[in-house]
Amino acid sequence: MAKQDEVPPPLVTLEETRAAEAALRQAADNGELRAAELDRRITAVKRATTPRELWKASGGRAGSRRRSDLPQLRNATWAMIATVVFALVAMVVVLWGTIIYQGGRDALPF
Numbered sequence: 001m002a003k004q005d006e007v008p009p010p011l012v013t014l015e016e017t018r019a020a021e022a023a024l025r026q027a028a029d030n031g032e033l034r035a036a037e038l039d040r041r042i043t044a045v046k047r048a049t050t051p052r053e054l055w056k057a058s059g060g061r062a063g064s065r066r067r068s069d070l071p072q073l074r075n076a077t078w079a080m081i082a083t084v085v086f087a088l089v090a091m092v093v094v095l096w097g098t099i100i101y102q103g104g105r106d107a108l109p110f
Helices: 014-029 035-047 051-057 070-103
Strands: none
Touching (some): 035 051
């Protein structure tokens, strides 16, 4: 469920893809990549849709190292932490109520 004001992740343009492919071919000409590795990386570059995927596919020669889904990942992490904290507080309250019900106020350790 996406919010109305949420900005979609940036997509790779055709020029960026061609620049990444040229950088890979240059690296192969310099002897940094073998032919099989070059073919595999060029296929991955052509399949890349985000700058992060392009960066990984080109071996760091093009694209962006930064994740484009970082805000969503951060929100999911905070939601998970909040859920665990809520569960712990609920367990303490239930345990406290059980202690009081079973032994009265004198059964509490504090």
